[in-house]
Amino acid sequence: MLVGVPGGGESTSTTSTDAAPDVPPTADVRVVLDAIAATLPLPDRGRALLAGPVRGALAAGWQPGVLGAHLVDRVTTITTTTEALMRYRLRVLPETPAVCPCAACRRHVAAAEAAVRQDADRRARDRAAEHHQAAVVDAEAVAARHDALDADLGPVLHGRIVQAALAARPILRSRQLSAARIRTLAASVYTDHGHDSAAIRAYAEGLPPAPSETTTATQTAPDATDSTSPTRPIRMAPSGRLWPR
Ligand SMILES: [Zn+2]
Structure with a gap:
Protein backbone atom coordinates (compact mmCIF):
# COMPACT_ATOMS: atom_id res chain seq x y z
CA MET A 1 0.00 0.00 0.00
CA LEU A 2 2.79 2.41 0.83
CA VAL A 3 4.00 4.28 -2.19
CA GLY A 4 6.90 6.05 -0.57
CA VAL A 5 5.46 9.50 -0.80
CA PRO A 6 6.27 11.70 2.22
CA GLY A 7 3.07 12.32 4.13
CA GLY A 8 1.81 8.91 3.14
CA GLY A 9 -1.21 9.40 0.90
CA GLU A 10 -2.94 11.94 3.17
CA SER A 11 -3.77 14.23 0.32
CA THR A 12 -6.62 16.15 1.88
CA SER A 13 -4.44 18.61 3.77
CA THR A 14 -2.90 19.87 0.58
CA THR A 15 -4.80 21.85 -2.00
CA SER A 16 -6.56 20.17 -4.90
CA THR A 17 -3.93 17.51 -5.45
CA ASP A 18 -6.60 14.83 -5.04
CA ALA A 19 -6.00 12.00 -7.39
CA ALA A 20 -9.78 11.67 -7.68
CA PRO A 21 -11.30 12.70 -11.00
CA ASP A 22 -14.06 14.64 -9.22
CA VAL A 23 -13.96 18.42 -8.92
CA PRO A 24 -11.71 19.39 -5.99
CA PRO A 25 -13.76 19.75 -2.83
CA THR A 26 -14.52 23.23 -1.71
CA ALA A 27 -13.65 24.17 1.85
CA ASP A 28 -17.21 23.42 2.99
CA VAL A 29 -17.25 20.01 1.38
CA ARG A 30 -13.91 19.31 3.03
CA VAL A 31 -15.35 20.21 6.44
CA VAL A 32 -18.07 17.58 5.97
CA LEU A 33 -15.68 14.96 4.67
CA ASP A 34 -13.26 15.65 7.52
CA ALA A 35 -16.11 15.23 10.00
CA ILE A 36 -16.90 11.84 8.51
CA ALA A 37 -13.22 10.87 8.40
CA ALA A 38 -12.87 11.80 12.08
CA THR A 39 -15.37 9.07 12.99
CA LEU A 40 -15.15 6.48 10.21
CA PRO A 41 -12.42 5.19 7.95
CA LEU A 42 -12.67 7.21 4.75
CA PRO A 43 -10.11 6.57 2.02
CA ASP A 44 -9.48 9.08 -0.74
CA ARG A 45 -11.67 7.08 -3.06
CA GLY A 46 -14.52 7.47 -0.54
CA ARG A 47 -13.94 11.20 -0.28
CA ALA A 48 -14.13 11.52 -4.03
CA LEU A 49 -17.32 9.50 -4.20
CA LEU A 50 -19.01 11.51 -1.46
CA ALA A 51 -17.94 14.99 -2.58
CA GLY A 52 -20.78 15.27 -5.12
CA PRO A 53 -23.70 14.32 -2.85
CA VAL A 54 -22.20 16.38 0.00
CA ARG A 55 -21.98 19.38 -2.30
CA GLY A 56 -25.62 18.80 -3.25
CA ALA A 57 -26.69 18.76 0.40
CA LEU A 58 -24.73 21.95 1.07
CA ALA A 59 -26.39 23.54 -1.96
CA ALA A 60 -29.76 22.56 -0.44
CA GLY A 61 -28.96 24.69 2.59
CA TRP A 62 -27.25 22.41 5.09
CA GLN A 63 -24.42 23.94 7.06
CA PRO A 64 -21.21 21.88 6.83
CA GLY A 65 -20.79 21.37 10.58
CA VAL A 66 -24.41 20.31 11.06
CA LEU A 67 -24.35 18.04 8.01
CA GLY A 68 -21.14 16.36 9.12
CA ALA A 69 -22.54 15.79 12.62
CA HIS A 70 -25.83 14.51 11.19
CA LEU A 71 -24.13 12.06 8.84
CA VAL A 72 -22.07 10.37 11.56
CA ASP A 73 -24.76 10.64 14.24
CA ARG A 74 -25.10 7.36 16.16
CA VAL A 75 -22.89 5.31 13.90
CA THR A 76 -21.70 2.38 16.01
CA THR A 77 -20.69 -0.42 13.73
CA ILE A 78 -20.88 -0.43 9.99
CA THR A 79 -21.42 -3.61 8.07
CA THR A 80 -20.57 -1.97 4.78
CA THR A 81 -18.14 0.69 3.61
CA THR A 82 -18.23 4.22 4.93
CA GLU A 83 -18.99 5.52 1.47
CA ALA A 84 -22.00 3.22 1.10
CA LEU A 85 -23.41 4.23 4.48
CA MET A 86 -22.78 7.93 3.83
CA ARG A 87 -24.28 7.77 0.34
CA TYR A 88 -27.36 6.17 1.85
CA ARG A 89 -27.60 8.83 4.57
CA LEU A 90 -27.10 11.58 2.02
CA ARG A 91 -29.93 10.10 -0.07
CA VAL A 92 -32.39 10.04 2.85
CA LEU A 93 -31.35 13.43 4.17
CA PRO A 94 -34.22 15.41 5.73
CA GLU A 95 -34.98 18.67 3.99
CA THR A 96 -33.53 20.77 6.78
CA PRO A 97 -31.99 20.21 10.20
CA ALA A 98 -35.25 21.56 11.66
CA VAL A 99 -37.15 18.39 10.74
CA CYS A 100 -34.42 15.86 11.61
CA PRO A 101 -34.78 14.30 15.07
CA CYS A 102 -31.13 13.26 15.34
CA ALA A 103 -29.09 14.63 18.23
CA ALA A 104 -26.76 16.68 16.05
CA CYS A 105 -29.61 18.39 14.24
CA ARG A 106 -31.60 18.91 17.46
CA ARG A 107 -28.51 20.57 18.94
CA HIS A 108 -28.23 22.78 15.90
CA VAL A 109 -31.92 23.74 15.99
CA ALA A 110 -31.69 24.39 19.74
CA ALA A 111 -28.64 26.59 19.23
CA ALA A 112 -30.36 28.50 16.45
CA GLU A 113 -33.47 28.98 18.58
CA ALA A 114 -31.36 30.08 21.54
CA ALA A 115 -29.68 32.66 19.31
CA VAL A 116 -33.09 33.93 18.22
CA ARG A 117 -34.25 34.08 21.84
CA GLN A 118 -31.09 35.89 22.92
CA ASP A 119 -31.61 38.36 20.12
CA ALA A 120 -35.22 38.93 21.21
CA ASP A 121 -34.13 39.29 24.85
CA ARG A 122 -31.48 41.79 23.87
CA ARG A 123 -33.98 43.84 21.88
CA ALA A 124 -36.45 43.69 24.78
CA ARG A 125 -33.73 44.95 27.14
CA ASP A 126 -32.91 47.73 24.70
CA ARG A 127 -36.58 48.73 24.56
CA ALA A 128 -36.86 48.63 28.36
CA ALA A 129 -33.78 50.83 28.64
CA GLU A 130 -35.29 53.29 26.18
CA HIS A 131 -38.57 53.36 28.14
CA HIS A 132 -36.64 53.83 31.36
CA GLN A 133 -34.68 56.70 29.83
CA ALA A 134 -37.93 58.30 28.61
CA ALA A 217 -40.10 83.58 65.96
CA THR A 218 -39.88 80.19 67.66
CA GLN A 219 -38.97 78.21 64.57
CA THR A 220 -35.44 76.98 64.17
CA ALA A 221 -35.93 75.60 60.71
CA PRO A 222 -33.63 77.02 58.03
CA ASP A 223 -36.56 78.70 56.31
CA ALA A 224 -37.81 80.37 59.50
CA THR A 225 -36.25 83.68 58.55
CA ASP A 226 -38.22 83.90 55.34
CA SER A 227 -38.88 87.57 54.72
CA THR A 228 -42.20 86.98 53.00
CA SER A 229 -43.70 85.53 56.18
CA PRO A 230 -45.99 88.01 57.85
CA THR A 231 -44.45 89.27 61.07
CA ARG A 232 -47.35 88.73 63.37
CA PRO A 233 -47.19 88.44 67.14
CA ILE A 234 -46.36 84.93 68.29
CA ARG A 235 -49.59 83.01 68.56
CA MET A 236 -49.22 79.33 69.38
CA ALA A 237 -51.84 77.03 67.98
CA PRO A 238 -54.22 75.55 70.56
CA SER A 239 -53.06 72.18 71.73
CA GLY A 240 -54.25 69.34 69.57
CA ARG A 241 -54.75 71.63 66.60
CA LEU A 242 -52.39 72.22 63.76
CA TRP A 243 -53.48 75.80 63.47
CA PRO A 244 -56.25 78.03 64.88
CA ARG A 245 -59.54 78.00 63.02
ZN1 LIG B 1 -29.96 15.02 11.67
Whole structure:
Protein backbone atom coordinates (compact mmCIF):
# COMPACT_ATOMS: atom_id res chain seq x y z
CA MET A 1 0.00 0.00 0.00
CA LEU A 2 2.79 2.41 0.83
CA VAL A 3 4.00 4.28 -2.19
CA GLY A 4 6.90 6.05 -0.57
CA VAL A 5 5.46 9.50 -0.80
CA PRO A 6 6.27 11.70 2.22
CA GLY A 7 3.07 12.32 4.13
CA GLY A 8 1.81 8.91 3.14
CA GLY A 9 -1.21 9.40 0.90
CA GLU A 10 -2.94 11.94 3.17
CA SER A 11 -3.77 14.23 0.32
CA THR A 12 -6.62 16.15 1.88
CA SER A 13 -4.44 18.61 3.77
CA THR A 14 -2.90 19.87 0.58
CA THR A 15 -4.80 21.85 -2.00
CA SER A 16 -6.56 20.17 -4.90
CA THR A 17 -3.93 17.51 -5.45
CA ASP A 18 -6.60 14.83 -5.04
CA ALA A 19 -6.00 12.00 -7.39
CA ALA A 20 -9.78 11.67 -7.68
CA PRO A 21 -11.30 12.70 -11.00
CA ASP A 22 -14.06 14.64 -9.22
CA VAL A 23 -13.96 18.42 -8.92
CA PRO A 24 -11.71 19.39 -5.99
CA PRO A 25 -13.76 19.75 -2.83
CA THR A 26 -14.52 23.23 -1.71
CA ALA A 27 -13.65 24.17 1.85
CA ASP A 28 -17.21 23.42 2.99
CA VAL A 29 -17.25 20.01 1.38
CA ARG A 30 -13.91 19.31 3.03
CA VAL A 31 -15.35 20.21 6.44
CA VAL A 32 -18.07 17.58 5.97
CA LEU A 33 -15.68 14.96 4.67
CA ASP A 34 -13.26 15.65 7.52
CA ALA A 35 -16.11 15.23 10.00
CA ILE A 36 -16.90 11.84 8.51
CA ALA A 37 -13.22 10.87 8.40
CA ALA A 38 -12.87 11.80 12.08
CA THR A 39 -15.37 9.07 12.99
CA LEU A 40 -15.15 6.48 10.21
CA PRO A 41 -12.42 5.19 7.95
CA LEU A 42 -12.67 7.21 4.75
CA PRO A 43 -10.11 6.57 2.02
CA ASP A 44 -9.48 9.08 -0.74
CA ARG A 45 -11.67 7.08 -3.06
CA GLY A 46 -14.52 7.47 -0.54
CA ARG A 47 -13.94 11.20 -0.28
CA ALA A 48 -14.13 11.52 -4.03
CA LEU A 49 -17.32 9.50 -4.20
CA LEU A 50 -19.01 11.51 -1.46
CA ALA A 51 -17.94 14.99 -2.58
CA GLY A 52 -20.78 15.27 -5.12
CA PRO A 53 -23.70 14.32 -2.85
CA VAL A 54 -22.20 16.38 0.00
CA ARG A 55 -21.98 19.38 -2.30
CA GLY A 56 -25.62 18.80 -3.25
CA ALA A 57 -26.69 18.76 0.40
CA LEU A 58 -24.73 21.95 1.07
CA ALA A 59 -26.39 23.54 -1.96
CA ALA A 60 -29.76 22.56 -0.44
CA GLY A 61 -28.96 24.69 2.59
CA TRP A 62 -27.25 22.41 5.09
CA GLN A 63 -24.42 23.94 7.06
CA PRO A 64 -21.21 21.88 6.83
CA GLY A 65 -20.79 21.37 10.58
CA VAL A 66 -24.41 20.31 11.06
CA LEU A 67 -24.35 18.04 8.01
CA GLY A 68 -21.14 16.36 9.12
CA ALA A 69 -22.54 15.79 12.62
CA HIS A 70 -25.83 14.51 11.19
CA LEU A 71 -24.13 12.06 8.84
CA VAL A 72 -22.07 10.37 11.56
CA ASP A 73 -24.76 10.64 14.24
CA ARG A 74 -25.10 7.36 16.16
CA VAL A 75 -22.89 5.31 13.90
CA THR A 76 -21.70 2.38 16.01
CA THR A 77 -20.69 -0.42 13.73
CA ILE A 78 -20.88 -0.43 9.99
CA THR A 79 -21.42 -3.61 8.07
CA THR A 80 -20.57 -1.97 4.78
CA THR A 81 -18.14 0.69 3.61
CA THR A 82 -18.23 4.22 4.93
CA GLU A 83 -18.99 5.52 1.47
CA ALA A 84 -22.00 3.22 1.10
CA LEU A 85 -23.41 4.23 4.48
CA MET A 86 -22.78 7.93 3.83
CA ARG A 87 -24.28 7.77 0.34
CA TYR A 88 -27.36 6.17 1.85
CA ARG A 89 -27.60 8.83 4.57
CA LEU A 90 -27.10 11.58 2.02
CA ARG A 91 -29.93 10.10 -0.07
CA VAL A 92 -32.39 10.04 2.85
CA LEU A 93 -31.35 13.43 4.17
CA PRO A 94 -34.22 15.41 5.73
CA GLU A 95 -34.98 18.67 3.99
CA THR A 96 -33.53 20.77 6.78
CA PRO A 97 -31.99 20.21 10.20
CA ALA A 98 -35.25 21.56 11.66
CA VAL A 99 -37.15 18.39 10.74
CA CYS A 100 -34.42 15.86 11.61
CA PRO A 101 -34.78 14.30 15.07
CA CYS A 102 -31.13 13.26 15.34
CA ALA A 103 -29.09 14.63 18.23
CA ALA A 104 -26.76 16.68 16.05
CA CYS A 105 -29.61 18.39 14.24
CA ARG A 106 -31.60 18.91 17.46
CA ARG A 107 -28.51 20.57 18.94
CA HIS A 108 -28.23 22.78 15.90
CA VAL A 109 -31.92 23.74 15.99
CA ALA A 110 -31.69 24.39 19.74
CA ALA A 111 -28.64 26.59 19.23
CA ALA A 112 -30.36 28.50 16.45
CA GLU A 113 -33.47 28.98 18.58
CA ALA A 114 -31.36 30.08 21.54
CA ALA A 115 -29.68 32.66 19.31
CA VAL A 116 -33.09 33.93 18.22
CA ARG A 117 -34.25 34.08 21.84
CA GLN A 118 -31.09 35.89 22.92
CA ASP A 119 -31.61 38.36 20.12
CA ALA A 120 -35.22 38.93 21.21
CA ASP A 121 -34.13 39.29 24.85
CA ARG A 122 -31.48 41.79 23.87
CA ARG A 123 -33.98 43.84 21.88
CA ALA A 124 -36.45 43.69 24.78
CA ARG A 125 -33.73 44.95 27.14
CA ASP A 126 -32.91 47.73 24.70
CA ARG A 127 -36.58 48.73 24.56
CA ALA A 128 -36.86 48.63 28.36
CA ALA A 129 -33.78 50.83 28.64
CA GLU A 130 -35.29 53.29 26.18
CA HIS A 131 -38.57 53.36 28.14
CA HIS A 132 -36.64 53.83 31.36
CA GLN A 133 -34.68 56.70 29.83
CA ALA A 134 -37.93 58.30 28.61
CA ALA A 135 -39.44 57.90 32.09
CA VAL A 136 -36.39 59.53 33.66
CA VAL A 137 -36.69 62.46 31.24
CA ASP A 138 -40.42 62.72 32.04
CA ALA A 139 -39.73 62.65 35.77
CA GLU A 140 -37.11 65.35 35.39
CA ALA A 141 -39.55 67.50 33.42
CA VAL A 142 -42.24 67.04 36.09
CA ALA A 143 -39.74 67.86 38.86
CA ALA A 144 -38.65 71.01 37.03
CA ARG A 145 -42.28 72.08 36.61
CA HIS A 146 -42.94 71.48 40.32
CA ASP A 147 -39.82 73.43 41.26
CA ALA A 148 -41.09 76.34 39.17
CA LEU A 149 -44.51 76.18 40.87
CA ASP A 150 -42.85 75.99 44.31
CA ALA A 151 -40.86 79.13 43.54
CA ASP A 152 -43.85 80.86 42.01
CA LEU A 153 -46.05 80.25 45.07
CA GLY A 154 -43.42 81.21 47.62
CA PRO A 155 -42.84 79.48 50.95
CA VAL A 156 -45.98 80.78 52.70
CA LEU A 157 -48.52 79.54 50.20
CA HIS A 158 -46.49 76.39 49.63
CA GLY A 159 -46.56 75.79 53.40
CA ARG A 160 -50.34 76.20 53.47
CA ILE A 161 -50.75 73.67 50.67
CA VAL A 162 -48.57 71.13 52.47
CA GLN A 163 -50.37 71.64 55.78
CA ALA A 164 -53.79 71.29 54.15
CA ALA A 165 -52.69 68.14 52.34
CA LEU A 166 -51.38 66.75 55.64
CA ALA A 167 -54.65 67.60 57.38
CA ALA A 168 -56.52 65.66 54.70
CA ARG A 169 -54.33 62.61 55.36
CA PRO A 170 -54.24 62.17 59.14
CA ILE A 171 -52.17 59.01 58.87
CA LEU A 172 -49.26 61.04 57.50
CA ARG A 173 -49.21 63.35 60.50
CA SER A 174 -47.53 60.74 62.68
CA ARG A 175 -44.80 60.11 60.12
CA GLN A 176 -41.60 61.91 59.43
CA LEU A 177 -42.23 64.77 57.05
CA SER A 178 -39.34 64.24 54.67
CA ALA A 179 -38.54 66.57 51.79
CA ALA A 180 -39.67 63.84 49.42
CA ARG A 181 -43.02 63.49 51.21
CA ILE A 182 -43.53 67.26 51.11
CA ARG A 183 -42.84 67.19 47.39
CA THR A 184 -45.33 64.37 46.92
CA LEU A 185 -48.02 66.19 48.89
CA ALA A 186 -47.54 69.42 46.94
CA ALA A 187 -47.32 67.51 43.65
CA SER A 188 -50.74 65.94 44.15
CA VAL A 189 -52.25 69.39 44.72
CA TYR A 190 -50.48 70.76 41.64
CA THR A 191 -51.81 67.87 39.61
CA ASP A 192 -55.35 68.38 40.97
CA HIS A 193 -55.20 71.96 39.69
CA GLY A 194 -53.79 71.01 36.30
CA HIS A 195 -50.46 72.66 37.15
CA ASP A 196 -52.21 75.99 36.64
CA SER A 197 -50.17 78.50 38.66
CA ALA A 198 -53.05 80.97 39.09
CA ALA A 199 -55.50 78.28 40.17
CA ILE A 200 -53.02 76.83 42.66
CA ARG A 201 -52.34 80.30 44.09
CA ALA A 202 -56.08 81.04 44.45
CA TYR A 203 -56.56 77.70 46.20
CA ALA A 204 -53.63 78.32 48.57
CA GLU A 205 -54.81 81.83 49.43
CA GLY A 206 -58.15 80.37 50.51
CA LEU A 207 -56.47 77.98 52.95
CA PRO A 208 -56.01 78.75 56.67
CA PRO A 209 -52.53 80.02 57.59
CA ALA A 210 -50.01 77.33 58.40
CA PRO A 211 -48.52 77.23 61.95
CA SER A 212 -45.17 78.40 60.58
CA GLU A 213 -46.81 81.67 59.63
CA THR A 214 -47.76 82.39 63.29
CA THR A 215 -44.83 80.87 65.16
CA THR A 216 -42.05 82.24 63.01
CA ALA A 217 -40.10 83.58 65.96
CA THR A 218 -39.88 80.19 67.66
CA GLN A 219 -38.97 78.21 64.57
CA THR A 220 -35.44 76.98 64.17
CA ALA A 221 -35.93 75.60 60.71
CA PRO A 222 -33.63 77.02 58.03
CA ASP A 223 -36.56 78.70 56.31
CA ALA A 224 -37.81 80.37 59.50
CA THR A 225 -36.25 83.68 58.55
CA ASP A 226 -38.22 83.90 55.34
CA SER A 227 -38.88 87.57 54.72
CA THR A 228 -42.20 86.98 53.00
CA SER A 229 -43.70 85.53 56.18
CA PRO A 230 -45.99 88.01 57.85
CA THR A 231 -44.45 89.27 61.07
CA ARG A 232 -47.35 88.73 63.37
CA PRO A 233 -47.19 88.44 67.14
CA ILE A 234 -46.36 84.93 68.29
CA ARG A 235 -49.59 83.01 68.56
CA MET A 236 -49.22 79.33 69.38
CA ALA A 237 -51.84 77.03 67.98
CA PRO A 238 -54.22 75.55 70.56
CA SER A 239 -53.06 72.18 71.73
CA GLY A 240 -54.25 69.34 69.57
CA ARG A 241 -54.75 71.63 66.60
CA LEU A 242 -52.39 72.22 63.76
CA TRP A 243 -53.48 75.80 63.47
CA PRO A 244 -56.25 78.03 64.88
CA ARG A 245 -59.54 78.00 63.02
ZN1 LIG B 1 -29.96 15.02 11.67
